[in-house]
Amino acid sequence: MLLGDAIHSVKPYFGLGVNAAFEDVVALGDALDGAPTVGDALRAFSRARAAEARVLVSLSRSLDRSGVRAFLSFIGPLILDGIFHGALPALFAPNTLAMLQKPELTFVHIRWRKRADRAAQLALLAAAATAAAQLACAVLGLAARALARTALGAALRTALPANGALAALPAAAAAAAAALFARRRMGADIADVLAEQTADEQGAKSGTRPGY
Numbered sequence: 001m002l003l004g005d006a007i008h009s010v011k012p013y014f015g016l017g018v019n020a021a022f023e024d025v026v027a028l029g030d031a032l033d034g035a036p037t038v039g040d041a042l043r044a045f046s047r048a049r050a051a052e053a054r055v056l057v058s059l060s061r062s063l064d065r066s067g068v069r070a071f072l073s074f075i076g077p078l079i080l081d082g083i084f085h086g087a088l089p090a091l092f093a094p095n096t097l098a099m100l101q102k103p104e105l106t107f108v109h110i111r112w113r114k115r116a117d118r119a120a121q122l123a124l125l126a127a128a129a130t131a132a133a134q135l136a137c138a139v140l141g142l143a144a145r146a147l148a149r150t151a152l153g154a155a156l157r158t159a160l161p162a163n164g165a166l167a168a169l170p171a172a173a174a175a176a177a178a179a180l181f182a183r184r185r186m187g188a189d190i191a192d193v194l195a196e197q198t199a200d201e202q203g204a205k206s207g208t209r210p211g212y
Helices: 017-034 038-062 067-087 096-100 107-148 151-159 165-186 190-195
Strands: none
Touching: 017 038, 038 107, 067 096, 067 107, 096 107
């Protein structure tokens, strides 16, 4: 049989390796105490810990990427979780790193909860973007109609091309700002981002997994 780092090796700065191995040992002890044979005990141990091992490895790999993949799988979700959990803590859970500090949560539960959070966050962002686009179109339409009735509007229609380039300038500026922000965040080292976590996100010592 295998347990500990033999089945779920993780990066040291996640602080999960030894503690997850302790959890394996506890699960194996319970299985040996509760099963009539060693074979039954090993099968019970596998049922109890196989899914946890798979999810732990998957989570640690998703938090250990670089470049665009790091931003999409780690830094971006960290920003979203901070915003949504801060605004609606009853609806959205803390970020993945903070949840990993809670001994009452299994790794399988953490992955399930974060997937649910991400789906809800994307749905809300899509709804907000749609509403903002509709509002912007309405405001621009009103402004364009008001401008068209002035002498300045007539002069602009004569001087500017008819392809709507002027209206596209705000969107282009917003896209450029978002690209610059993403580029800066993607250049950050994962360990540096971990170091920036607040005391609340790291978890009070009384509420952490043993050994944290």
